[in-house]
Amino acid sequence: MWSFLHKLASPPHFYGLSAKMIPWLYAAGLVAIAYGTVAGLFYAPADEEMNDGFRIIYVHVPAAFISMSAYMVMAVGAGIGLIWRMKLAHAVAAGAAPLGAWFTFLALITGSIWGRPMWGTWWEWGDPRLTSELLMLFLYFGYLALRAAIDDTAKADKASAVLALVGAVNIPIIHFSVEWWTSLHQGSTLLKAGGPGMHPDMLYPLLAMILGFVLLFAALLLARVRTEVLHRERRTRWVRKLIMPAGEAA
Amino acid sequence: MPGLLKGFSAIVRRDLLLAWKRPGDVLNPLFFFAMVASLFPLATGPSPEQLMLNGPGVVWVAALLATLLSLNSLFLSDFEDGSLDQIILSPQPLPLLGLGKAAAHWLLSGLPLVLVSPLIAVTYRMPADIVGVMMLTLALGTVSLSLLGAIGAALTVGLNRSNALLSLLILPLAMPVLIFGARTVSLAAAGDPVAAGIYFLAAYCMLALTLAPFATAAALKISNE
Numbered sequence: 164m165w166s167f168l169h170k171l172a173s174p175p176h177f178y179g180l181s182a183k184m185i186p187w188l189y190a191a192g193l194v195a196i197a198y199g200t201v202a203g204l205f206y207a208p209a210d211e212e213m214n215d216g217f218r219i220i221y222v223h224v225p226a227a228f229i230s231m232s233a234y235m236v237m238a239v240g241a242g243i244g245l246i247w248r249m250k251l252a253h254a255v256a257a258g259a260a261p262l263g264a265w266f267t268f269l270a271l272i273t274g275s276i277w278g279r280p281m282w283g284t285w286w287e288w289g290d291p292r293l294t295s296e297l298l299m300l301f302l303y304f305g306y307l308a309l310r311a312a313i314d315d316t317a318k319a320d321k322a323s324a325v326l327a328l329v330g331a332v333n334i335p336i337i338h339f340s341v342e343w344w345t346s347l348h349q350g351s352t353l354l355k356a357g358g359p360g361m362h363p364d365m366l367y368p369l370l371a372m373i374l375g376f377v378l379l380f381a382a383l384l385l386a387r388v389r390t391e392v393l394h395r396e397r398r399t400r401w402v403r404k405l406i407m408p409a410g411e412a413a
Numbered sequence: 414m415p416g417l418l419k420g421f422s423a424i425v426r427r428d429l430l431l432a433w434k435r436p437g438d439v440l441n442p443l444f445f446f447a448m449v450a451s452l453f454p455l456a457t458g459p460s461p462e463q464l465m466l467n468g469p470g471v472v473w474v475a476a477l478l479a480t481l482l483s484l485n486s487l488f489l490s491d492f493e494d495g496s497l498d499q500i501i502l503s504p505q506p507l508p509l510l511g512l513g514k515a516a517a518h519w520l521l522s523g524l525p526l527v528l529v530s531p532l533i534a535v536t537y538r539m540p541a542d543i544v545g546v547m548m549l550t551l552a553l554g555t556v557s558l559s560l561l562g563a564i565g566a567a568l569t570v571g572l573n574r575s576n577a578l579l580s581l582l583i584l585p586l587a588m589p590v591l592i593f594g595a596r597t598v599s600l601a602a603a604g605d606p607v608a609a610g611i612y613f614l615a616a617y618c619m620l621a622l623t624l625a626p627f628a629t630a631a632a633l634k635i636s637n638e
């Protein structure tokens with residue numbers, strides 16, 4: 164177990180292993196998303212209140228799920244990198260941040276589109292989930308901006324890791340405060356979208372979509388980390404050998 | 414251990430003395446606070462109902478922005494004249510010294526804001542009994558903001574273009590303080606119970622007091638290596 168982790172942390176080994184994993188992740192993700200899309204759009208029964216409008220849930224909820232998980236991946240990577248000084252973990256955090264920001268953006272856009280027919284407005288400050296998703300996007304922006312502002316990679320890794328950990332402590336508090344804030348607003352009774360009791364024909368496609376998004380995220384993350392690793396290790400021998408196979412590396 | 418308190422109080426005393434010699438650094442954020450607060454009536458109109466409705470939010474947003482303005486220079490002069498190196502190298506625990514910097518910052522920016530805020534509240538026609546709640550939330554909230562901001566200032570010290578960057582880092586993290594601070598004052602204005610909001614602000618303040626100095630110390634070490 165430990166020797167496996169040790170090996171995984173070595174960049175050349177990771178580079179080789181991830182190359183083998185990415186196609187499988189894409190394939191499995193594609194299958195899950197294809198099933199979820201077809202079953203969700205054509206076979207799931209229409210919602211009583213929202214008719215076919217609810218079907219955007221099959222993009223919205225998985226995107227929101229990834230936007231939270233990506234921050235967790237980022238924070239865990241940052242923590243491991245900071246504590247055990249593992250460079251690969253910092254590369255994972257660096258790769259997860261822009262992906263997380265994009266999935267957050269997707270969740271916001273789909274939430275806004277969903278809100279248009281349901282609430283009659285593109286943006287509803289009274290909805291706690293939409294508002295905390297917006298704050299999530301701002302957290303990603305801060306992280307990315309800090310990373311971009313520091314030229315030295317090792318320093319950028321550590322500084323942004325501290326920020327990611329501070330953010331991870333704050334996220335539950337931010338969610339809680341946004342919920343408290345909106346619970347005092349009156350009249351947002353329309354916002355009980357989804358609800359706990361979901362028909363299995365609606366639920367399984369949703370779970371498949373979430374799984375598909377997770378696999379897609381994993382594949383994209385590995386691809387990003389691979390390029391990140393190549394960039395960071397550009398002066399090492401194994402990268403030179405990879406790029407200039409025989410003889411040229413004189 | 415008496416030595417621990419000595420390092421902390423030395424930092425606080427030094428920063429207060431520096432501010433005494435250069436009062437502009439303390440006064441400018443205060444003027445900024447007053448000006449931001451007076452922008453809103455000018456922009457949205459002087460109707461009393463609207464002023465009373467917006468007052469708590471405006472005071473809190475202005476306080477948040479003024480705190481951010483003063484945070485930028487928290488470690489800057491220490492970084493430029495090399496005393497930050499000495500602070501980091503000193504045998505005193507760095508989190509405690511970072512706490513001292515944050516304490517001095519609060520005394521120089523948070524506390525004056527709390528003391529000036531009744532003036533703003535009066536122009537917003539806030540009733541006298543609400544002003545007390547407002548000052549309490551501001552006092553608790555600005556302590557949290559000073560502690561939270563010290564992390565951001567430590568992370569961005571020595572970077573170019575750090576002014577906008579610091580705001581970008583701190584603002585999303587400061588949202589809970591803003592939400593609870595402003596909402597609690599609004600609740601008080603509406604005659605509702607305010608205990609929950611004040612408890613939350615106090616709890617957040619305690620959490621920040623406990624954890625933020627360690628993050629500040631880590632960030633200072635990283636920024637200054």
